[in-house]
Every structure is written in C-alpha cells, then in structure tokens.
Amino acid sequence: MDCVxxxxxxxxxxxxxxxxxxxxxGDVRAVDLELAQRCRQGDAVAFEELYRAHAGRLYNxxxxxxxxxxxxxxLLQEVFLHAHRKLGSFRGDSSLGTWLYRLAVNQCLDVxxxxxxxxxxxxxxxxxxxxxxxxxAAPRVPTAxxxxxxxxxxxxxxxxxxxxxxxxxxxxxEHNEVARLxxxxxxxxxxxxxxxxxxxxxxxxxxxR
Amino acid sequence: xxxxxxxxxxxxxxxxxxxxxxRTSFDAHLSTCPQCRAVVADLEVIxxxxxxxxxxxxxxxxxxxxxxxxxxxPRRFPAVWGLPAGRWWQTLAAAATTITLVVSLSWLGGRLxxxxxxxxxxxxxxxxxxxxxxxxxxxxxxPIAAEDRAELxxxxxxxxxxxxxxxxxxxxxxRAALQTEPESGVAQESLFEALRNKIALLQDIxxxxxxxxxxxxxxxxxxxxxxxx
Numbered sequence: 001m002d003c004v005x006x007x008x009x010x011x012x013x014x015x016x017x018x019x020x021x022x023x024x025x026g027d028v029r030a031v032d033l034e035l036a037q038r039c040r041q042g043d044a045v046a047f048e049e050l051y052r053a054h055a056g057r058l059y060n061x062x063x064x065x066x067x068x069x070x071x072x073x074x075l076l077q078e079v080f081l082h083a084h085r086k087l088g089s090f091r092g093d094s095s096l097g098t099w100l101y102r103l104a105v106n107q108c109l110d111v112x113x114x115x116x117x118x119x120x121x122x123x124x125x126x127x128x129x130x131x132x133x134x135x136x137a138a139p140r141v142p143t144a145x146x147x148x149x150x151x152x153x154x155x156x157x158x159x160x161x162x163x164x165x166x167x168x169x170x171x172x173x174e175h176n177e178v179a180r181l182x183x184x185x186x187x188x189x190x191x192x193x194x195x196x197x198x199x200x201x202x203x204x205x206x207x208x209r
Numbered sequence: 210x211x212x213x214x215x216x217x218x219x220x221x222x223x224x225x226x227x228x229x230x231x232r233t234s235f236d237a238h239l240s241t242c243p244q245c246r247a248v249v250a251d252l253e254v255i256x257x258x259x260x261x262x263x264x265x266x267x268x269x270x271x272x273x274x275x276x277x278x279x280x281x282x283p284r285r286f287p288a289v290w291g292l293p294a295g296r297w298w299q300t301l302a303a304a305a306t307t308i309t310l311v312v313s314l315s316w317l318g319g320r321l322x323x324x325x326x327x328x329x330x331x332x333x334x335x336x337x338x339x340x341x342x343x344x345x346x347x348x349x350x351x352p353i354a355a356e357d358r359a360e361l362x363x364x365x366x367x368x369x370x371x372x373x374x375x376x377x378x379x380x381x382x383x384r385a386a387l388q389t390e391p392e393s394g395v396a397q398e399s400l401f402e403a404l405r406n407k408i409a410l411l412q413d414i415x416x417x418x419x420x421x422x423x424x425x426x427x428x429x430x431x432x433x434x435x436x437x438x
Binding site for chain 2: 044047048051055056059060063064069072073076077080081084085091140141142144145147150151154165169170172190193194197198200201204205
C-alpha cells in the first residue's frame with residue numbers, strides 16, 4: 001500500500017503542532033481517543049489511519065535524527081510497533097501526535113545513545129577541527145547552500161547536538177520544548193544548538209555550488 | 210564587550226529572541242566587527258535553509274513491513290469500552306475471566322506442543338535475572354497498590370483482588386511446573402507472562418486510585434476499560 005501521509009511542519013519560529021506540549025482541544029482529544037480506542041480493539045484500519053496521519057512527520061524527525069534513510073525506516077517501524085504495544089497507556093492527556101512524537105524522540109535517543117562510543121570518535125575529530133572556534137579567517141558559508149549539502153552536514157553532526165539542532169532548527173520547536181523533549185535544561189538546548197550551528201558552518205564553509 | 214562575550218548571544222540574536230536593549234548593543238557591535246557579522250550571516254543562512262529542508266516521505270515498504278510485523282505480534286485482547294461510570298466491576302469481572310482464559314489456554318496450549326518438536330532452551334543465568342527483575346518490580350508495586358485500595362468501593366476491590374488471585378495462581382502453577390520441569394521453555398514463558406500481567410495490573414490499580422483521588426471519573430473509567438491482561 002502506498003504511503004501518502006499528510007505532512008505538516010510548523011511555520012518558522014512556531015512550535016510544532018504535533019510535538020508541542022500543549023493540551024489537546026476537546027475535539028482533537030475526542031478524535032484521538034476514539035482512534036486509540038479502535039486501535040486497541042484490534043482495528044487494523046484504524047491503525048493504518050494512525051500511521052498515515054503521523055508517519056510523515058515522525059519520519060522527518062527520525063530521518064534527521066538517525067542520519068540515514070535506512071536507519072530512519074527501521075526507527076519509524078520501531079516507533080509504530082512500540083506505539084501499537086503501548087496504546088493502552090494513552091490516556092488523552094496530550095494529543096496522539098504529541099504522544100507519538102515523544103515516543104519517537106525517546107526511541108531515537110535510545111538508538112543514538114547506543115551509538116555513543118562510536119560517535120565519540122567523530123565528535124573528537126570535529127572538536128579537533130576547531131569547529132567551535134570563531135572563524136576569524138574561515139571561508140564563508142555560501143549565501144545559498146544546497147539542501148543536499150545541508151542534509152549531509154546535519155548527518156555528520158555529533159549525535160548529542162544533532163538531536164537538539166533537528167528539534168529546534170528543522171522541526172521548529174522552541175528551546176524550552178526541546179529541553180523538555182530531550183530531558184535537558186533550556187541552557188543546554190541553546191548551547192547544543194549553537195554548537196551544532198558552528199559545526200555546520202565549519203563543514204559548509206568549504207562547500208561551493 | 211568583546212567578540213567572545215557576544216559569541217554567547219549569537220544564537221539568540223539569530224533566533225530573534227534577544228531583548229531590545231541587548232539587540233541594539235549587538236547591532237552596534239556588528240557594525241564594527243566584520244568577523245561577528247560574517248558568523249551571524251552564515252548562521253542565518255543555515256537557520257533559514259534548515260527550516261526549509263525538503264519534507265521526507267517514508268517509502269511504501271515501511272508500512273508493508275510494519276503491518277506484517279504487527280500481524281506477527283501476539284494478539285492482545287480487546288478492551289471493553291464505553292461502560293458507564295460505576296459499572297467498572299463488570300469490566301473487571303470480564304477482565305478476570307479473560308485473564309483466567311489466557312492463562313489457562315496459554316498453559317494448556319503450551320502443554321499440547323510436542324516436546325520433541327522444539328527442544329526448550331535450558332534455564333540459564335539470564336532467565337533467573339529476568340525473573341528476579343520482574344518479581345522485584347512486583348514487590349515494589351504491591352505495597353503501593355495495597356495501601357490505598359481501601360479508597361475503592363468494595364465491589365471494585367473484590368474484582369481487582371479476584372484478578373490478582375488469578376494471576377497469583379498462574380504464577381504459582383508456573384513455578385510448580387518449573388520445579389518438576391526446570392528446563393521447560395513453556396513454563397518459563399507462562400511464568401514471565403503471568404508476572405508481566407501482574408505488573409501491568411498493579412500499575413493500573415495505582416493509576417486508578419490516583420484518578421479517583423483527583424475526582425476524575427472519566428479518567429478512572431478509561432483506566433478500567435483499558436485493563437488488558
């Protein structure tokens with residue numbers, strides 16, 4: 001079956017609707033609870049409905065957090081399998097989108113933490129490059145960078161700051177929301193995003209179009 | 210202030226979240242510092258391009274693989290929904306019956322599998338660690354669930370207790386079976402299943418008490434309706 005999930009993303013600077021911590025409205029809550037109920041009753045059509053409504057948005061998240069399409073596909077499947085098992089614990093306190101988004105973030109963080117040892121080497125190598133230093137005489141980032149170059153550079157970011165960067169700069173969350181999702185302080189979110197931006201700047205400075 | 214000090218504010222400047230006074234001061238610095246101006250310009254390009262990154266769509270085979278994986282998952286029993294508040298005991302009674310059926314059928318089903326067809330795995334340290342882990346979780350939850358159960362009405366309490374008794378009996382039977390057949394994979398699985406079900410039930414009892422304390426009838430009814438063996 002084809003997947004034509006509706007994909008929405010927040011306007012620049014606006015919190016993402018599906019991932020934001022806000023309480024669901026009465027209508028959304030009722031619709032979500034009804035869908036969750038049907039899924040729990042073993043209604044396969046309902047679960048497909050759930051998948052198609054949220055897979056696009058979650059795939060964007062896991063794609064950038066994981067850094068590759070293959071990993072993203074595995075992660076997305078894991079997220080929905082986990083959701084399928086855990087739907088019984090969905091109480092409607094947040095929207096289904098938020099609930100799924102948090103599951104996805106946690107799933108990604110688990111995977112990223114699992115790669116920590118491997119990535120330490122990458123982090124070290126980037127740090128050695130002086131990516132955080134003010135680039136006095138560094139080549140400039142082109143005024144129009146290609147999205148492909150940026151995607152590649154994001155995939156090369158160290159895991160820790162990549163998560164904060166993706167949530168803030170790509171997904172459009174505010175720092176307080178990123179902090180809540182990652183379980184860190186707002187200051188840590190800011191510093192991680194800044195670290196990621198400076199590393200991206202260093203990586204993209206040599207890119208020409 | 211020098212560039213180093215402004216460096217800590219560059220992120221907020223690019224995000225447009227500096228207060229007016231700080232922003233004015235930052236602007237004044239930028240007008241005299243080509244290096245910081247270059248950093249800001251570059252970060253703005255990165256930020257703008259990041260927000261406009263292409264939307265990725267999961268390929269169709271993800272859903273196909275997912276639906277196949279779900280199909281292969283063990284069936285969960287559908288919860289009973291839509292019961293009016295105050296009639297929880299009926300749901301709980303249904304849950305008790307279901308638990309009895311699940312435990313009995315899974316045990317019976319396991320016993321009917323020819324042993325020679327698939328030799329059960331031997332009991333190893335991993336199994337004992339897992340059992341200890343589950344048992345310890347139950348020991349942690351039991352006093353919490355027992356302490357405030359008096360707040361529930363007697364009918365609900367009785368049915369919850371019946372549920373717990375069924376699970377305790379299943380745990381006892383599985384353990385007894387393991388005494389006689391220590392290497393039975395079926396008995397191990399039955400024990401784990403019963404222990405996991407008991408943990409889930411204890412967690413639901415605690416959540417139910419919490420919702421009732423908050424006076425949230427709807428939330429309590431939802432928990433009861435979600436009781437899943």
